[in-house]
Amino acid sequence: MKNVFHKVLLFLTVSVLVFSSLGTAQVSASTPFTDVSSSDKEIIYLYERGFINGTSKTTYSPAAPVTREQAATMIGRALGYDGAPTKTSFPDVKANGYSSGYIQEAVKNGIITGDSDGTFRPLDTMTRGEMAFLLSRAFNLLKTSSVYFTDVKVNTNANSQYTAINKIATFGITNGTGGGKYSPNLAVNRKDFAAFVARGLNPDFRVVFQNAKIEEMTVTTNDLNVRKGPGTNHASIGKVHTGAKVEVYGYNGTWVYGKSGNLTGYISMDYLAKAGEVKRIVVIDPGHGGNDPGAVANGLQEKDVNLDVSKRINTLLQGKGISVLMTRTTDVFISLDDRASFGVRNGADAFVSIHANAAGSSVSGSETFYSASTDQRSADSKQLATFIQNRLYKAMDHPNRGVKDAQFRVINSNPLPAALVELGFLTNSSDAQKLASNTYKDRAAKAVADGIEDYYNWKQSR
Ligand SMILES: [Zn+2]
Structure with missing residues (x-):
């Protein structure tokens, strides 16, 4: 398999070379310059059309800086100007x-x-920033796009350097100097300038600009505006929601510039979490639902108790600045696998499933499960379960059945730290009476919400 793969790769490489030289058309690969190779297609292209000369009969000096008068001359020839010497x-x-x-x-x-001051400075070196102005005007470029360079200060004014650089990048004349930078103060050399002019003239030479992704962040609130500029005074172009990923291209004060879904713009960093950072986005998963009632006893159906308490937890957590994603908010059936993958699919960083128990009528109390393993997720899951359980049994005034390891599917096949809470036994008349009362449902919800907050505080302090 390996050898075949290598042959395929080799074939592809050769094909690309053949087709790209065909694509750039009529390159005879011949100049009198000893310092220009056949791969310098842009220089050859411009030379053959009489747009550029060497620095001597046999040299082009590709690494030498471009002076302002050389740049004006090269552009003038490319645009077909009459270059007859004249008074300026x-x-x-x-x-x-x-x-x-x-x-x-x-x-x-x-x-x-x-x-x-009225001078032209013909022998001064041209910078890449000046070049952007020259080329954007020479090729009459009007279109701008979501192009972003980290070292070019945002200024959407039509005559700004930012706008000129954006225009030439949008047109495919430049893709920067690497790592998301444009380097506006760097001198342009003769090889680069030839490439830029050739790209302006001939689409075959153009490059595709891609914003450089610096990092990925996660949205931690709903209805977060994506704006045209870095500040609340700039218009919103759309909204993103809890758990959405943002591809970050650059920073501007407390704002990031980046892409989320099909929106590209500025987003306040106050509502974004970095990778590995505690996001405080928790999934609350009301167990059972639809045609699966769960435990049924003492006039209660588990699916209803679970949903009722979960909604109370949701309300309490939002008051704590913790975002909640509910797997269900109505009486519907959801598969265990859909529940287990729901959190990671939606950008959450913890998962809590809410249940009520069944056993002999004398058994009462609460217990919270996690799935034991040797990894960090399991250690976090145990902490999450412990913080919740330590508050829950006290709030419910009933026995503490403890924190236990169990391989329930929603917690053991869950990529997030996960706990499964059993609020009490519906089969026990005392527990059932509590889980039917608003007072104890509120107390249970508060215990779980506070336990989740304990967990995030612990996680953040590490
Ligand atoms: Zn259950």
């Missing part, structure tokens, strides 16, 4: 120099501007 409005551009005609026409077309 700049005192520091010689009328008889090779670049004067291109500079003058570029100024006339609004592609370049001089300095505020």
